[in-house]
Amino acid sequence: MPGIPTPRVRHRGLTVRDIALIGMFAALLAVLSMPFAIPVGPVPITLQTLGVMLAPSILGAKRGTLAVLTFLALTLAGLPLLPGGRGGVMPFLGPTGGYLLGWVVGALAIGLLTRFMLPRYRFWIGFGSNVLGGVVVIYLIGVPWSAIALGDGMLATIMSTFAFLPGDLIKAALAAAIAAAVHRAYPIPPAGRPVAANAADSA
Amino acid sequence: MLRLENVTHAYDGRLVLRDISLELGEHRIGLIGANGSGKSTLARTLNGLIVPDSGRVLLDGLDTRTHAREIRRRVGFVFSDAAAQIVMPTVAEDVEVGLRGRGPTREEIDERVRCVLERHGLAGHRDHPAHLLSGGQKQMLALASVLVTEPEILVCDEPTTLLDLRNIKVIEQTLRGLAQQVILLTHHLDTLAGFDRVLVMDAGSIVFDGAPDAAVAYYTELMALSAPTEGEHQS
Amino acid sequence: MSMLGLYVPGDSVLHRLPVGAKLLVLLSAVTAVVAFADLWSALGAALAALLLYPLCGFTFRHVWRVLRPLLPFLAVIALFQALVGDGATAVRVCAQLAMAVLLSGLVTLSTRVSEMLGLFERLARPLRYAGVRPDRVALVLALTIRCLPLAASAWQASREAYVARGLRGRPHLMVVPVIIGLIRSAEAMGEALAARGID
Numbered sequence: 357m358p359g360i361p362t363p364r365v366r367h368r369g370l371t372v373r374d375i376a377l378i379g380m381f382a383a384l385l386a387v388l389s390m391p392f393a394i395p396v397g398p399v400p401i402t403l404q405t406l407g408v409m410l411a412p413s414i415l416g417a418k419r420g421t422l423a424v425l426t427f428l429a430l431t432l433a434g435l436p437l438l439p440g441g442r443g444g445v446m447p448f449l450g451p452t453g454g455y456l457l458g459w460v461v462g463a464l465a466i467g468l469l470t471r472f473m474l475p476r477y478r479f480w481i482g483f484g485s486n487v488l489g490g491v492v493v494i495y496l497i498g499v500p501w502s503a504i505a506l507g508d509g510m511l512a513t514i515m516s517t518f519a520f521l522p523g524d525l526i527k528a529a530l531a532a533a534i535a536a537a538v539h540r541a542y543p544i545p546p547a548g549r550p551v552a553a554n555a556a557d558s559a
Numbered sequence: 560m561l562r563l564e565n566v567t568h569a570y571d572g573r574l575v576l577r578d579i580s581l582e583l584g585e586h587r588i589g590l591i592g593a594n595g596s597g598k599s600t601l602a603r604t605l606n607g608l609i610v611p612d613s614g615r616v617l618l619d620g621l622d623t624r625t626h627a628r629e630i631r632r633r634v635g636f637v638f639s640d641a642a643a644q645i646v647m648p649t650v651a652e653d654v655e656v657g658l659r660g661r662g663p664t665r666e667e668i669d670e671r672v673r674c675v676l677e678r679h680g681l682a683g684h685r686d687h688p689a690h691l692l693s694g695g696q697k698q699m700l701a702l703a704s705v706l707v708t709e710p711e712i713l714v715c716d717e718p719t720t721l722l723d724l725r726n727i728k729v730i731e732q733t734l735r736g737l738a739q740q741v742i743l744l745t746h747h748l749d750t751l752a753g754f755d756r757v758l759v760m761d762a763g764s765i766v767f768d769g770a771p772d773a774a775v776a777y778y779t780e781l782m783a784l785s786a787p788t789e790g791e792h793q794s
Numbered sequence: 795m796s797m798l799g800l801y802v803p804g805d806s807v808l809h810r811l812p813v814g815a816k817l818l819v820l821l822s823a824v825t826a827v828v829a830f831a832d833l834w835s836a837l838g839a840a841l842a843a844l845l846l847y848p849l850c851g852f853t854f855r856h857v858w859r860v861l862r863p864l865l866p867f868l869a870v871i872a873l874f875q876a877l878v879g880d881g882a883t884a885v886r887v888c889a890q891l892a893m894a895v896l897l898s899g900l901v902t903l904s905t906r907v908s909e910m911l912g913l914f915e916r917l918a919r920p921l922r923y924a925g926v927r928p929d930r931v932a933l934v935l936a937l938t939i940r941c942l943p944l945a946a947s948a949w950q951a952s953r954e955a956y957v958a959r960g961l962r963g964r965p966h967l968m969v970v971p972v973i974i975g976l977i978r979s980a981e982a983m984g985e986a987l988a989a990r991g992i993d
Contacts, residue, residue, distance in 0.1 A: 372988050373985070377980045445817070451867045506887060537970045542977060646987055656990070689940070690943040690944065
């Protein structure tokens with residue numbers, strides 16, 4: 357991967373430690389979807405979006421997004437990792453499939469927003485990032501998708517507002533509180549290995 | 560042969576290795592010391608998992624700073640927490656992951672995995688999920704996964720700390736029977752009987768270097784002197 | 795976690811088709827029916843998808859398992875359209891959803907998890923030119939499956955510790971130590987991978 361030469365030290369690629377962190381957070385996403393699944397209305401409410409917000413807030417954009425992608429890949433492959441033991445291609449083509457795709461973009465957005473405040477993670481900025489990336493971005497993809505699947509835009513909007521929104525706002529706050537505590541207690545170095553400008557690429 | 564030249568390393572401003580120079584040529588070498596004495600850090604410098612702040616670690620003249628990948632293939636490493644060393648879903652997959660991409664063909668890989676599982680009493684568990692093994696079996700699997708790559712030197716960082724007495728004996732016996740050089744970090748002092756050389760570490764330095772009996776006696780006295788109260792000196 | 799997942803063993807034509815072909819057919823069929831937006835073709839497609847189940851050796855139980863998560867949505871659509879008063883649209887949308895989910899179910903039920911993961915690894919190969927290492931894709935997928943029991947038991951253990959200490963309320967305090975513990979385990983696994991010469 358020939359990089360653009362930059363004058364300062366940057367981090368590039370992924371180390372095996374990053375790979376392990378990605379795998380662990382993808383597994384955490386699966387665990388968060390299991391014991392707390394609360395069926396409310398047509399859409400199951402779980403702690404899963406909490407995981408989608410936590411991964412990029414703690415691991416950063418690159419590792420966080422890859423953790424979400426890894427989780428979705430295993431789900432798509434047929435492991436029953438979604439609430440209620442669902443999995444396979446079905447959830448992706450169902451009425452809430454757009455939310456699953458939205459997770460990837462949302463995680464990326466949260467990761468990029470989080471970067472600006474590090475090394476010190478502040479709750480309110482974190483909460484704002486989670487709302488923007490974990491709610492607004494995800495809904496921007498999820499609601500139109502539902503609108504097509506359910507055949508009606510208004511129905512899709514009502515559903516997301518009443519079934520998802522209250523829980524998601526609480527989860528955004530919860531994720532920011534957890535991320536702040538984790539950053540304080542156990543800061544994780546950035547992904548990749550430090551590469552000096554113009555260094556030969558050996559990764 | 561492994562050689563350390565003036566190795567110094569610090570963590571968060573605390574010196575954990577102070578100017579250590581050593582030649583590690585003996586077949587069986589023990590390394591003992593209290594928690595935090597620096598022995599785990601020293602062990603991790605031997606295969607380049609940690610590159611020291613200053614000084615050099617050499618394997619037959621190759622520096623871990625520049626040849627980490629090659630050195631890691633020649634120096635195997637076993638950790639104390641078996642669960643964290645198992646990186647693949649099933650037993651056989653975990654053993655073979657270190658062989659992938661190293662040249663051997665599919666058949667050779669299968670044959671080597673079969674051999675090593677048989678030798679370490681795991682033949683019946685080939686396709687089992689690795690997380691369902693018992694604690695002792697997990698450590699055996701960790702050992703097997705390292706030995707399958709046939710390293711010349713094996714560094715073991717307290718491989719028996721989390722095990723019960725019976726499994727400690729099993730792992731000890733396995734280590735004793737190995738052809739390769741073994742560098743063993745341990746809190747189980749009786750394991751060291753019959754070793755060629757035992758090093759004692761304290762506060763980042765080697766404070767004793769000699770025969771097992773003398774080293775153990777030295778270490779026991781050191782711990783008795785430094786312990787504020789009886790029975791608090793070991794984990 | 796069994797690697798069997800939702801796969802149901804069998805030897806129908808569908809079981810033997812390569813997974814890439816199945817996904818391609820699935821996506822084109824769903825896109826076509828949704829884009830066409832016609833009541834009768836949607837109903838026909840849903841019925842055809844349903845009839846494929848017995849033909850491929852699946853039973854009513856499988857159909858039920860695939861369709862059940864969809865039922866609340868179908869109910870909501872019916873209710874909503876009853877208020878708005880457009881019955882034809884309601885039936886068409888329900889048929890489209892049922893068709894999409896039934897066809898996806900056929901793909902998932904007839905495809906091994908490992909086969910699907912193999913497809914992802916092949917699809918990742920061209921990403922080599924963008925700096926992605928395809929062997930890393932396989933590694934992270936396997937590593938995640940390995941981490942599932944680890945994460946589940948850490949969660950369980952922490953919940954027990956939380957209850958044992960008689961703590962109540964503020965459950966997020968329970969989550970922080972779990973996550974730090976998982977990060978530590980992941981770092982130890984990374985170190986073990988590096989020690990085995992995988993980097």
